[in-house]
Amino acid sequence: xxxxxxxxxxxxxxxxxxxxxxxxxxxxxxxxxxxxxxxxxxxxxxxxxxxxxxxxxxxxxxxxxxxxxxxxxxxxxxxxxxxxxxxxxxxxxxxxxxxxxxxxxxxxxxxxxxxxxxxxxxxxxxxxxxxxxxxxxxxxxxxxxxxxxxxxxxxxxxxxxxxxxxxxxxxxxxxxxxxxxxxxxxxxxxxxxxxxxxxxxxxxxxxxxxxxxxxxxxxxxxxxxxxxxxxxxxxxxxxxxxxxxxxxxxxxxxxxxxxxxxxxxxxxxxxxxxxxxxxxxxxxxxxxxxxxxxxxxxxxxxxxxxxxxxxxxxxxxxxxxxxxxxxxxxxxxxxxxxxxxxxxxxxxxxxxxxxxxxxx
Amino acid sequence: xxxxxxxxxxxxxxxxxxxxxxxxxxxxxxxxxxxxxxxxxxxxxxxxxxxxxxxxxxxxxxxxxxxxxxxxxxxxxxxxxxxxxxxxxxxxxxxxxxxxxxxxxxxxxxxxxxxxxxxxxxxxxxxxxxxxxxxxxxxxxxxxxxxxxxxxxxxxxxxxxxxxxxxxxxxxxxxxxxxxxxxxxxxxxxxxxxxxxxxxxxxxxxxxx
Amino acid sequence: xxxxxxxxxxxxxxxxxxxxxxxxxxxxxxxxxxxxxxxxxxxxxxxxxxxxxxxxxxxxxxxxxxxxxxxxxxxxxxxxxxxxxxxxxxxxxxxxxxxxxxxxxxxxxxxxxxxxxxxxxxxxxxxxxxxxxxxxxxxxxxxxxxxxxxxxxxxxxxxxxxxxxxxxxxxxxxxxxxxxxxxxxxxxxxxxxxxxxxxxxxxxxxxxxxxxx
Ligand code: HEM
Ligand code: SF4
Ligand code: SF4
Numbered sequence: 001x002x003x004x005x006x007x008x009x010x011x012x013x014x015x016x017x018x019x020x021x022x023x024x025x026x027x028x029x030x031x032x033x034x035x036x037x038x039x040x041x042x043x044x045x046x047x048x049x050x051x052x053x054x055x056x057x058x059x060x061x062x063x064x065x066x067x068x069x070x071x072x073x074x075x076x077x078x079x080x081x082x083x084x085x086x087x088x089x090x091x092x093x094x095x096x097x098x099x100x101x102x103x104x105x106x107x108x109x110x111x112x113x114x115x116x117x118x119x120x121x122x123x124x125x126x127x128x129x130x131x132x133x134x135x136x137x138x139x140x141x142x143x144x145x146x147x148x149x150x151x152x153x154x155x156x157x158x159x160x161x162x163x164x165x166x167x168x169x170x171x172x173x174x175x176x177x178x179x180x181x182x183x184x185x186x187x188x189x190x191x192x193x194x195x196x197x198x199x200x201x202x203x204x205x206x207x208x209x210x211x212x213x214x215x216x217x218x219x220x221x222x223x224x225x226x227x228x229x230x231x232x233x234x235x236x237x238x239x240x241x242x243x244x245x246x247x248x249x250x251x252x253x254x255x256x257x258x259x260x261x262x263x264x265x266x267x268x269x270x271x272x273x274x275x276x277x278x279x280x281x282x283x284x285x286x287x288x289x290x291x292x293x294x295x296x297x298x299x300x301x302x303x304x305x306x307x308x309x310x311x312x313x314x315x316x317x318x319x320x321x322x323x324x325x326x327x328x329x330x331x332x333x334x335x336x337x338x339x340x341x342x343x344x345x346x347x348x349x350x351x352x353x354x355x356x357x358x359x360x
Numbered sequence: 361x362x363x364x365x366x367x368x369x370x371x372x373x374x375x376x377x378x379x380x381x382x383x384x385x386x387x388x389x390x391x392x393x394x395x396x397x398x399x400x401x402x403x404x405x406x407x408x409x410x411x412x413x414x415x416x417x418x419x420x421x422x423x424x425x426x427x428x429x430x431x432x433x434x435x436x437x438x439x440x441x442x443x444x445x446x447x448x449x450x451x452x453x454x455x456x457x458x459x460x461x462x463x464x465x466x467x468x469x470x471x472x473x474x475x476x477x478x479x480x481x482x483x484x485x486x487x488x489x490x491x492x493x494x495x496x497x498x499x500x501x502x503x504x505x506x507x508x509x510x511x512x513x514x515x516x517x518x519x520x521x522x523x524x525x526x527x528x529x530x531x532x533x534x535x536x537x538x539x540x541x542x543x544x545x546x547x548x549x550x551x552x553x554x555x556x557x558x559x560x561x562x563x564x565x566x567x568x569x
Numbered sequence: 570x571x572x573x574x575x576x577x578x579x580x581x582x583x584x585x586x587x588x589x590x591x592x593x594x595x596x597x598x599x600x601x602x603x604x605x606x607x608x609x610x611x612x613x614x615x616x617x618x619x620x621x622x623x624x625x626x627x628x629x630x631x632x633x634x635x636x637x638x639x640x641x642x643x644x645x646x647x648x649x650x651x652x653x654x655x656x657x658x659x660x661x662x663x664x665x666x667x668x669x670x671x672x673x674x675x676x677x678x679x680x681x682x683x684x685x686x687x688x689x690x691x692x693x694x695x696x697x698x699x700x701x702x703x704x705x706x707x708x709x710x711x712x713x714x715x716x717x718x719x720x721x722x723x724x725x726x727x728x729x730x731x732x733x734x735x736x737x738x739x740x741x742x743x744x745x746x747x748x749x750x751x752x753x754x755x756x757x758x759x760x761x762x763x764x765x766x767x768x769x770x771x772x773x774x775x776x777x778x779x780x781x782x
């Protein structure tokens with residue numbers, strides 16, 4: 001065995017302790033001053049502590065081999081696990097909670113201060129065709145799936161601190177299991193909805209001239225003056241792209257978590273979870289704002305998504321360029337005019353969207 | 361109360377996997393689950409070492425911290441156990457655990473993992489001690505019978521130690537001290553030729569080989 | 570207590586109601602009979618009936634173009650539901666244990682999930698279409714909504730119970746399935762059986778008249 005182990009450098013506290021422990025045992029070491037000065041620190045190797053240091057992977061990844069089957073079996077110590085724990089428990093949970101709370105609070109404050117955004121000219125007796133059946137279908141499909149995923153995900157994230165004390169372990173684990181299974185089954189449907197939404201709405205969401213002005217004036221919140229916009233305004237376009245990119249990241253990271261069968265190790269799963277958690281909370285905060293505007297925040301906003309037609313005055317006030325084009329083209333309908341062919345056709349496309357292209 | 365700990369002495373472990381087999385047999389662990397595994401570092405290279413790992417029964421257990429349904433608990437003996445009736449199989453404990461102790465019986469497509477299973481320090485679960493129910497879900501409860509985990513009991517070289525932390529550390533400390541002393545006085549165990557040469561200590565020297 | 574009720578008596582009541590109800594409904598339709606047609610037949614009626622039962626699985630051209638969405642969603646829902654109802658491990662186990670006594674080939678777990686995802690996507694789309702399309706909205710009755718919601722709830726609770734380790738979740742799923750079984754014979758859901766009769770009738774009368782329908 002001679003020379004089999006090369007002496008590793010002295011690093012650990014354990015070795016030091018050992019030296020101190022052993023010093024009195026060897027009288028020749030102790031007293032003589034010249035020895036103490038000339039001799040380097042005593043190098044007593046301790047393979048055990050060196051090994052532990054290496055498998056802790058402070059410096060480099062050190063994986064071994066094992067007879068046990070399974071991903072990551074050779075990793076003795078995975079230090080990122082603890083980092084992930086710190087992230088989830090000390091950052092994602094509290095700050096995520098604050099963020100959601102803050103969004104709700106800000107919206108409440110805004111509502112009490114500024115109130116509902118009215119249609120200033122009042123509801124007209126004219127309407128414009130805005131969304132086809134198909135467009136409304138995929139919107140509500142996305143909405144349903146998103147809300148389900150949000151609730152089930154939040155139960156997994158916040159349930160232990162908020163619901164468990166109220167419900168007790170037996171009942172809560174029932175709810176958590178249901179949330180988990182539901183979340184896992186509906187996750188891929190979110191990706192499907194994302195794809196459908198993307199292809200249907202992408203053309204109307206390309207940024208164009210005037211969007212910057214809209215942004216600078218905070219969409220009309222800053223100052224009293226109205227800012228013009230097209231079929232979708234700057235805010236809606238940004239929501240769209242946020243959904244595409246952040247939603248895409250949520251879906252992609254979700255798939256890594258959902259299929260731990262491609263040999264991805266724990267580190268990949270932990271990173272995926274970080275992306276998933278941050279993305280989900282960001283998206284949810286924004287969507288809460290979106291829901292606010294659609295329901296109590298603005299008069300007339302939900303009409304288009306409900307019936308497919310929006311009020312002419314609402315369109316003039318919020319999407320005036322688009323409304324103008326529709327009026328020029330003579331597409332204004334009477335409020336109680338029965339269903340138009342285009343409105344009834346599932347795949348019909350509002351012509352305003354076409355003019356969007358032309359108008360650029 | 362005692363605080364139960366495992367310690368695997370890398371200088372003694374010979375990668376015989378006896379502990380793994382003992383555990384599987386004693387606890388009738390589900391297929392695909394290894395509560396204990398032996399990992400060999402630097403396999404075939406100088407400095408090769410093997411180590412048997414399972415759950416370390418952490419004092420501040422990461423698995424327990426992240427479990428969304430809070431199904432872990434620590435016994436008076438310092439053993440970290442979990443309740444399979446409550447576990448939802450989310451896998452978070454597996455992400456958080458530094459040692460890869462939590463295992464799952466199923467393949468996992470669509471994150472269907474089944475209930476988490478891990479080393480119990482042969483201490484069963486929340487059910488009545490040594491009941492059939494406990495045996496089925498968690499394996500045997502040797503601690504309740506006054507016995508220590510079978511893996512360590514079976515270890516041929518006594519590399520794997522299990523028991524009260526104080527006793528384990530005393531045993532291990534003694535071993536380390538003895539080994540260190542051997543280095544200096546007799547030159548066995550650790551072939552630190554340089555060191556001995558510098559001290560004029562006798563021993564088999566590899567310096568001039 | 571409630572669990573035993575759902576697992577035992579209610580299951581027998583529900584499956585009995587379903588069986589008797591379906592038989593009664595079919596019988597009452599068949600009993601009406603077909604009016605005697607004295608004209609000399611120009612084609613083979615029964616052959617036409619069989620042909621039409623199957624040929625109508627293929628949509629006609631106007632349906633493909635104008636109702637593409639309903640067509641795709643409809644097929645997704647029905648095929649997905651069929652696969653998950655009869656070829657998922659828990660269902661096969663249940664049916665084997667309570668009714669047939671034998672098992673048959675099942676989908677792997679992931680196949681089961683994918684089938685239910687397809688079925689969910691189809692069902693939700695169809696439901697939304699019913700709500701959002703001005704024509705189907707006017708055509709829909711309470712029966713349509715009750716049927717849709719019941720099927721949706723059964724599927725949803727089934728999905729929530731996928732872990733198969735929480736008894737109350739299984740019982741909830743079973744309970745809703747029992748409600749569905751009881752509701753089934755007295756609703757539009759009967760189309761699962763009567764589509765054969767209606768297609769067969771059309772096919773037979775048309776073939777007899779020498780019309781290729
Ligand atoms: C393609 C879409 C998605 C997939 C595949 C997916 C998948 C997953 C998976 C596998 C988990 C791990 C939990 C478990 O296994 O039970 C998870 C957790 C979670 N998801 Fe998703 N998800 C998706 C979309 C969403 C969306 C849209 C939201 C929110 C708006 C969301 C919010 C969450 C939250 C909050 C958690 C819990 C994180 C925690 O407990 O630390 N997910 N998701
Ligand atoms: S499972 Fe892992 S984190 Fe939990 S106590 Fe055991 S070793 Fe520690
Ligand atoms: S798998 Fe079970 S024990 Fe592990 S964190 Fe999830 S619920 Fe808790």
